[in-house]
Amino acid sequence: MTTYTAMRSWRMTTLACLVATGAFAHTAKAEDSAQSFFTQEKARLAVKTDDKAAKGDKVAKNTDKKVKAKAHITAKAEGQRSKNRRSKTAASNPVAAAPQTLREIVRREAEANGVPVTLAAAVVSIESRWNPRVTGGAGEVGLMQIKYPTARMIGYTGTRKALYDPATNIRWGMKYLAGAHKLAGGDLCRTVSKYQGGHGVKGVTRMGKIYCGKARTIIASMPAEKPRLALNERDEPRG
Known part of the structure; x- marks a missing residue:
């Protein structure tokens, strides 16, 4: 092999190596670029997924708040309707709206003292x-x-505080009402005048007339109790 041929062969070999090295570098660079792209795309998709999940959570929370708010409004409205119904019942028939236990005590004590249950x-x-916890402006106590x-x-003989007890209050209040009823000869307006103003009251007082109307x-409003109404029904109060 001549010197020229050897030099040419060396150049060709060197050129081939350079080409091969460049191709490898280009391939490696392409692979790095591809890997970088996929890494970035994966990160982008992960962020997008997180954002979507966050939005989903936010929507769920907002929906939950709306449901709770609606339930609260519905419950409040139903509570108000129930309260209105009770108020309407109490206004039209206060006895029917009263607790059953208290009504039973009133019935028992009224019958024991000879007082019409409806009057009591x-x-x-x-x-x-x-x-039962009401205190009047002049110191009146409890239910009656x-x-x-x-x-x-x-x-x-008990204490003033003990007089607030429903059964105790009704027992002694009913005794006083029974006395008024007897002194009034069973007349409704005279009975309530004596109960309100004292047993010594004569006739029907102005306040007694109002009380009698009530x-x-x-x-x-108590039709079921009508048969028990043993009053002397003189509608026109006497002076």
């Missing part, structure tokens, strides 16, 4: 609206708004 129930409705000195006058309205 009407008095409790007017005096306290069936609230009987005064502590009055209760003691007819035999009560009592008649309440008694009229």
Whole structure:
């Protein structure tokens, strides 16, 4: 092999190596670029998925809030409707709206003292609206708004605080109402005048007349109790 031929062969070999090296570098670079692209695409998709999941969570939370808010509004509206129904019932028939346990005590004590149940129930409705904790402006106590000195006058020996107990209050209040009923000869308006103003009251007072009107309205709302109404029904109060 001549020197020229050897040089040419060396150049060709070197050129081939350079070409091969360049191709390898180009291939490696292409692979790196492809890998970088797929890595970036994967990251982009992951972010997109996270964003979608976050939006889904937000939508779910908002939906949950709306459902809870709607349920709260519905419950509140139903509560108000129920309250309105109770108020309407209490206004048209306060005795029917009263707790059953209290009505039973009133019935028992009224019958034991010879007082018409309807009259007794009407008095409790007017005096306290069936609230055992009521205190009157002049110191009247509990369901029947009987005064502590009055209760003691007819035999009560307990404390003023104990007079708030429903059964105790009704027992002594009913005794006083029975006395008024007897002194009035069974007349409704005279009975309530004596219960309100004292047993010594003569005839029907101005306040007694108003009280009597309320009592008649309440008694009229208790048709089931009508047979028990043993009052002297003189509608026109006497002076």
